[in-house]
Amino acid sequence: MSMPVKNIKFGEIDAKNEVFEQGRTGSHVFKNSFQIPPGIEMHKLTSGAKYFIHGQKGCGKTALLLYLKSILDESNCKTKTILFKSGITEPERQKIAAGQGFQIVQQNDIPVVEYDYKINWLWYIYRNLLREVSEDQVFEGKDTLSSLKRLLGIHAETSTSFLSDLTTKRIKAHAKAGIGAGPFSGEIGAEIEAVSQNDENIEIEIIEIVERHIGKVKIYPRRRTALLFDELELFWNKTDQRSRDLFLIRDLLYAVSRCNQTFGMDTAALMVVACVRSEVLHEVNRVGPEISRDVDDFGVRVNWNVTIENENQPILRIVEAKINASEIESDEEPTHPEEIWVKYFPRSAFGRKFKQYILDNAMFKPRNIVNMLTLARDLRPDDHSISFSSIDQVQLEFSKRTWREIEEELSGEYSSDDVTPWFPPAGIRAQQLCCA
Numbered sequence: 001m002s003m004p005v006k007n008i009k010f011g012e013i014d015a016k017n018e019v020f021e022q023g024r025t026g027s028h029v030f031k032n033s034f035q036i037p038p039g040i041e042m043h044k045l046t047s048g049a050k051y052f053i054h055g056q057k058g059c060g061k062t063a064l065l066l067y068l069k070s071i072l073d074e075s076n077c078k079t080k081t082i083l084f085k086s087g088i089t090e091p092e093r094q095k096i097a098a099g100q101g102f103q104i105v106q107q108n109d110i111p112v113v114e115y116d117y118k119i120n121w122l123w124y125i126y127r128n129l130l131r132e133v134s135e136d137q138v139f140e141g142k143d144t145l146s147s148l149k150r151l152l153g154i155h156a157e158t159s160t161s162f163l164s165d166l167t168t169k170r171i172k173a174h175a176k177a178g179i180g181a182g183p184f185s186g187e188i189g190a191e192i193e194a195v196s197q198n199d200e201n202i203e204i205e206i207i208e209i210v211e212r213h214i215g216k217v218k219i220y221p222r223r224r225t226a227l228l229f230d231e232l233e234l235f236w237n238k239t240d241q242r243s244r245d246l247f248l249i250r251d252l253l254y255a256v257s258r259c260n261q262t263f264g265m266d267t268a269a270l271m272v273v274a275c276v277r278s279e280v281l282h283e284v285n286r287v288g289p290e291i292s293r294d295v296d297d298f299g300v301r302v303n304w305n306v307t308i309e310n311e312n313q314p315i316l317r318i319v320e321a322k323i324n325a326s327e328i329e330s331d332e333e334p335t336h337p338e339e340i341w342v343k344y345f346p347r348s349a350f351g352r353k354f355k356q357y358i359l360d361n362a363m364f365k366p367r368n369i370v371n372m373l374t375l376a377r378d379l380r381p382d383d384h385s386i387s388f389s390s391i392d393q394v395q396l397e398f399s400k401r402t403w404r405e406i407e408e409e410l411s412g413e414y415s416s417d418d419v420t421p422w423f424p425p426a427g428i429r430a431q432q433l434c435c436a
Contacts, residue, residue, distance in 0.1 A: 002335070002343050006381035008326045010319075011370045015063035016083075016230075027329060033321035034067045038306045038314050045300065046071055048226075048271035051260050052253070052299030054281055058367030058405055059302045061275045065230055068273065077224040078132045084249070085231035088166075090241070096120065096166045097244050115247040121255035122207050123171045125227060126214075127152050129259075129270055132225045133217070137269075140218035143185040148210055148217070150181040151192070175203040188213055211262045219269035229256065229274040234283070249280060250288040257294040305364040313359055318366055319373070346388040361398070367405070372398050 009029040012018035018030050036042055037060060044050040045068050053061050065081075072079050088096070097115070131154045135142050149155040153174035179196050182189065188209060195205040219225070229252065234245040256274045263270045276284075276295070285292040304315035317337070323344060324334040335343055341355060349357040362368035375394035376386045383390075 002384045003327060003330050003332050004382050004384055005344065005377045005386055007330045008323055008344075008377060009329075010322055010373045010377065013367055013371060015060070015066055019066050029322060029325040029329060030063075031067070031070055032328075033318070033325040034063065035314065035317045035321055036067075037064065037302045037304060040064070040300045040302070042068070042071070045273070046075075048260060048263070050298055050300050051256060051271060051273045052295045053273065053275045053302065054278055054295055054299050055302035056278045056365070057408060058365040059304065060366045061277070061302050062230055063366070064300075064302060065228055065273065065275050069226075069228055072224070072226055075224075076222050077226055078137075079226045079228060080128060080132060081228045081230060082128075083231045084229060084252070085233045087231070093241075093244065093248070096168075096248070115244065117248050117251040118254055119203055119207060120166050120168060120171060121252045122258065123152070123174070123203065124166050125255055125259050125272055126207070126210050127154050127174075129225055129227055129272070130154060130214075133219065133270075137219050137223035137225070138217055139220055141216040144188070144213055144216045147182075147184040147188045148213060150184065151178040151188070151206055151209065153178050153181065155181065171203050175199075175206050178206060214262065214270075215264065221269060224269040224271065226270075227272045229272070232274060232276040232280060234280055246283055246287060249276070250284045250291055253284065253291045253295065254288070257291070257298065260298070303364075304366070312355070313364070315362075315364055315366060315369070316355060316358070319358075319369065344385045346386070346391065349388055349391050361402075363402075365405075368402055371401050 009022070009027065011030065012021065015030070022028065022030055045053075045064075053064055055061050069079050069081065096117075126148075130145070130149055130152060133145060135145065138145055146155065176199060179192055179199070179202065182192075184192055191209050191212075195202065195209070232249050232252065234242050234249070253274060253276065256272045259270075259272050281292060281295060304313065306314060320337040320340050323340050324337075327334045345354050348354055352360065358369060358372070362372060372391075372394070373386065375398055376390040379390045379393060380387070
């Protein structure tokens, strides 16, 4: 007999919540069941050859980033994750934007205000990367490392406040303090002496000094340091918030690419990775098309829909692997993948084979699959399989949750007045709301 379905860990709607919960409970289902999306070569991400992850909402970008983090952590790499959406509150974003320079540009003969946060992000990335690098990671260039840390104001400093590293006021303060924070190694000292005569753009000059000398800091290949950016999403509430966040994300993507290319092959032990949603990237492309080219060249796209006519899609391996990993943690013998669909699920649903039904309704997104199966599992947790009746009963709630996801995606293109949900009246089957 199969185990109770309550023991199956299908995961959480957000992968970071799944990893957090399993970390607390000692479960390893996420790591042991992770499926690499089709067409993605992990060695290109772990080596830093690719450093953007993009795809639609719910496709598994965060899960891939977390899996990458686990690989890096296991290889003795220092990692730090920054969450753009939940890591910076609205008041903090307002402080970051306050006093920021802007210019008026013409877009289709219409004057538009354009903000520039590139230097802010470059300061943030270099400060947080070098803050994580200790002397025992370096086999050559320790004096250079010490000089760069002094110059950026992080020598013997432990604060990791997001706000203190991003606001223009604090950056200028760090820059002025950095100039007088010696001693510096010979060549860096000479350059600082030259630029200190004019402090008008000193924060820009310091970044250029850092980029000229960071390649001299040689880090052991197995002692790497990586920054991982996730939740690059816009606040859609107001037009000014959306516009501000759009430029923040555009310039973060620019800074990520610039830093990685500055590191190059000589400093491959330093890397920065960023996850961005497709609809956000589409909006960014309107104000900075050159960034999209970098994302295409140095990014991987998470996409599970590879053979539409084949019900044995790679995305279904996620379900099989989750169940197998859950069985092992419950001291059960893992079921053969093909037998899983007979053992734990109905053979069909609404006139379709169950596998095809899942694919159609989940729209080839792991988040939707997790949503549907978790709802059905929790309806009758002590059952030993998920029945057609359970699938039928959760359809309306699943449809509502799916619509919320779609609504967020549409908000990148349309106003809230243009995006109006519709739910079926009584007597109409709930599954008609999703893919029929």
